[in-house]
Structures are given as structure tokens and as C-alpha cells.
Amino acid sequence: MRxxxxxxxxxxVLTAVSGGLLAAVKSGTEVQIENQxxxxxxxxxxxxxxPEATNDPLAERFTIKTEDTELQIFPTLLSDGSKAIAFETKGGAFGGPIGLMVGINLSTDEIVDVRVTTHAETPGIGTRAKDDLSFVSQFSGLKIDTNFALKGDGGVIDAMSGATVTSKGVSVAAAxxxxxxxxLKPEIVKQMK
Known part of the structure; x- marks a missing residue:
């Protein structure tokens, strides 16, 4: 018994010490990870x-917190003087979450462009969403109230051949x-003034 x-x-004691060490490492590297x-x-x-931004969106970024999300906004001044923003969303894909950075013109409510930021998709198949810009370029110039679903689901986006799940993940992130x-547009506009 003894x-x-x-x-x-x-x-x-061992689990408490181990847990404390892991917590210390996590808090000590959080800022570095965010910067990377x-x-x-x-x-x-x-x-x-x-590409023609007249300001530094990274330096001017701000965060909007709501009851269910915390969103990092990257404000941008375009060369024609109009204002735009970018922020990242995620959609589920074949290998896991797929991150999508979406740029939106605040004056026209049009998507300027989108780019895949993170993914764990199959090399050569799902990775084309990031590497081959012909897929993501379909979003450029679309009004924000467009149905971003794939054409097979009633939307306007053509899926990548052989990577339908990845295509759907990007479409979900855009939606x-x-x-x-x-x-959040009223809050975004208010914070950009």
C-alpha cells in the first residue's frame, strides 16, 4: 500500500513539473510563433x-473581437486612393483546415483577390490551390454577395480537377x-477612420 x-x-509531481515546463515553453514562444x-x-x-498598396498593412493591423471570433484585419490603401482590407478565414479540406486570405475593397464590396495561406493537402493535387493561381483567380472582382460555392453546388466557382475537396474547402473559406x-463591415470602417 505504501x-x-x-x-x-x-x-x-512528475506530471505537474512536466505540465509547468510545457506551459512555460508555450508562453515563451507564442510571440515568436505569431511573428513567424x-x-x-x-x-x-x-x-x-x-501589390500596389501605399501603406504597410502588417504594421497597421488591428483586431476585432466579437462574441464568437477574434479577427485580425489588415487595412490597405490602394494606389487609386480607395480603402481595402484583408483577413484570413479557414475551410475544411482533405488534409485538414485550409487558410484563405481574402482582400476586399471597402468602396465597391468586391473581392480584390484571394490567396491560400496554409494547407496540408496532397502534393501535386490539392496544393495546386496555393501554387496554381488560375483557381483562386476566379474570386477576383466578384461582389461579396456572390454565391462562392462550387458550380456543382449551385455557385460560380469551377473546382480544380482531381481536387474537389480542396476546392470546396477554399469555397467554404470564401463564404x-x-x-x-x-x-463586421460597420465596425471595420469605424476602426479604419
Whole structure:
């Protein structure tokens, strides 16, 4: 009985110490991880969406918090003087979540462009959503109230051949962006002034 109690005490101490160490490592690397995500995932996507931006969207980013989401907004001034924003949404795909950075012109409520930021899709098949811009370019210039579903589901987007699940994940992410934008546009405009 005494041996069992001492084993329980030792295991409890070991798990408490291990848990504390893991928590310390996580909190110590959170800022670095966020900076790496900004630098290597979000920044290239924003640069591709807004190549002629006259400001630094990363430096001017702000966060909008609602009851169910926390959204990082990247405000942009376009070369023609109009204002635009970019933010990231996620849709489920074959390999897991697929991140989509969506750029929207605030004056026209049109999508400027979209870029896939993160994915775990099959190389050569699902990865084409990020590598081959012919798929994501279908979103450019569409009004935000467009049905972003695949044509087979009643929408306007052509699926990539052999990567229907990935195509659907991108379409779902675009539809989420539409819902978020329509819900939060007044707050976004207010914060950009």
C-alpha cells in the first residue's frame, strides 16, 4: 500500500513539473510563433493580393473581437486612393483546415483577390490551390454577395480537377469571409477612420 501511494505521489509531481515546463515553453514562444506566421504566411499573401498598396498593412493591423471570433484585419490603401482590407478565414479540406486570405475593397464590396495561406493537402493535387493561381483567380472582382460555392453546388466557382475537396474547402473559406465581412463591415470602417 505504501509503495502505491509513493508511486502516485511521484507520478503527480512528475506530471505537474512536466505540465509547468510545457506551459512555460508555450508562453515563451507564442510571440515568436505569431511573428513567424505573419512573416512567412500572411505577409506574402497580403503582398500578392495588394501589390500596389501605399501603406504597410502588417504594421497597421488591428483586431476585432466579437462574441464568437477574434479577427485580425489588415487595412490597405490602394494606389487609386480607395480603402481595402484583408483577413484570413479557414475551410475544411482533405488534409485538414485550409487558410484563405481574402482582400476586399471597402468602396465597391468586391473581392480584390484571394490567396491560400496554409494547407496540408496532397502534393501535386490539392496544393495546386496555393501554387496554381488560375483557381483562386476566379474570386477576383466578384461582389461579396456572390454565391462562392462550387458550380456543382449551385455557385460560380469551377473546382480544380482531381481536387474537389480542396476546392470546396477554399469555397467554404470564401463564404465564411463573406459572412464575416457583411457582419463586421460597420465596425471595420469605424476602426479604419
Amino acid at each position: 509503495e502505491m501511494i509513493s508511486m502516485i505521489v511521484v507520478l503527480t 506566421i505573419l512573416k512567412f504566411q500572411k505577409a506574402p499573401a497580403i503582398q500578392d493580393i495588394f 465564411q469571409a463573406k459572412d464575416i465581412y457583411q457582419k
